[in-house]
Amino acid sequence: MSLLVIGSVAFDAIETPFGKTDKIIGGAATYISLSSSYFTHDVNLVAVVGGDFPKEDITLLEKHGVNTEGLQIKENEKSFFWSGKYHNDMNSRDTLVTELNVLGDFDPIIPATYQGSEYVMLGNLSPEVQRTVIERMETKPKLIAMDTMNFWMDIAREELDKTIALVDVLIINDEEARQLSGEYALKTAAKKIMAMGPKFLIIKKGEHGALLFGEDKIYYCPALPLESVFDPTGAGDTFAGGFIGHLAASDDISFANMKRAVIYGSAMASFCVEKFGTERILNLSKEEVNTRVQEFIDLSQVEISLA
């Protein structure tokens, strides 16, 4: 099934305890599109870049099967730029620079050929822009998933709530779930958040894995213990890409299949952190992905029968 992805396509400059980069290709929609492209070849990207964005990076996305017809290029403007520095524990980071540039007045135009996309992944953007995408879909998608962040909870809570009410799956991290719900216990937080609209909620817990809530069930996908994390940038978007990519490819939105999708997302995210930026997820083989997914499966499966 076809998948519509919206989010930033941008430049990042990253500093971690292991090194630093100049401006490299980044942005939520970049990671989501690349990650989902390992599962489905019908990825429709909606985003905006400036004239400074390298044509070869657009070609790179196309080589991964990503349709870039919906990628607006504003020749006389500059691309979104984010720069950040990770602390030694890699769990927290300081934002050094945020230049909105073309994102400041982004109008998410959906090409006619994208209409009918059954799956939609709303990458982190202003909740108004995310909602505009939903409103512009002429046929109701089978599933809309959404990422957001604490920034929008701080400055645009009302708009955020309106958008959250319209989506099927919300994907956030544990801190964001606590902030959004005002509850510390994640099980209680999940109940409150699902009462806001989404039928399913994914709470990402970084090195501790991810929780999927829905249909009065909980699934906990543990994260593979890694020997080193090189750069966490984009890991959450890469997770979202693997998750929605598997759902779109299998066209099955049962809870049982969402569990599998969480494993695929987790496996993709575990690759992402191994190198700077998109480097690792640009060059994966089907075998590497399957081997990693199998490691995630082996990590938590157990044969047990109760006496």
Place this chain on the structure above:
Amino acid sequence: MSLLVIGSVAFDAIETPFGKTDKIIGGAATYISLSSSYFTHDVNLVAVVGGDFPKEDITLLEKHGVNTEGLQIKENEKSFFWSGKYHNDMNSRDTLVTELNVLGDFDPIIPATYQGSEYVMLGNLSPEVQRTVIERMETKPKLIAMDTMNFWMDIAREELDKTIALVDVLIINDEEARQLSGEYALKTAAKKIMAMGPKFLIIKKGEHGALLFGEDKIYYCPALPLESVFDPTGAGDTFAGGFIGHLAASDDISFANMKRAVIYGSAMASFCVEKFGTERILNLSKEEVNTRVQEFIDLSQVEISLA
């Protein structure tokens, strides 16, 4: 198979955001014995209390099938006493009082009837006392598991290393694993710790579950998301009791069975935190335990086949 349990049997006074207790029955060996008693009725306790310890609490242990022949009662001395206050997040606590009393010169005498115990659980105590128990076992047990804490890493590292070298399974939490190994990444920490002797290592991660390392494999048992944690005291010991209790009952020390044992330990610990002290694990039915174990299984099991 019979299980020898050594550790403190003591008084605790606990304060959490939900309330506080006077002196109640506590101690590592109390929680371990009670928890393991749900799996095996051949639990041999080695510990020491003072004349102030209530006879009815000893009777309570015996009613759970715990053999108290090895429980020394020093009539003219006082029992070990610990008092602590948990912070609002329940993840950290301050120790308010530690009175060693009878534990100060504890000589772990093993009754003749305990000789031949196939399974040994060394609850948190000085590493010298733990090692004395190993040395006094006339036949080599099938499996020796050991708990310890950062306190011994700080003040008795050399003694601790000598004891760790003699055990089969070490059970510690994530902070302790990092301190013991000097490594932040738990996978790397596990390698270093297993090079010190233990063939298996369990790293407890509290609300994030527990990791089992051994035979070049990793098992990650997620923790059931709880709506509230009332009192974390004894949860780690209760985990250890369920773990070793299942191993002793099934008499199977394969990695596959240790995975199951981690689930049983996790399920028991999840009960422990629901009420103050030992209250919850004193009164569990077989049905309650099985239902909770099934919830842990359902939490992470997935049906998936790779394309």
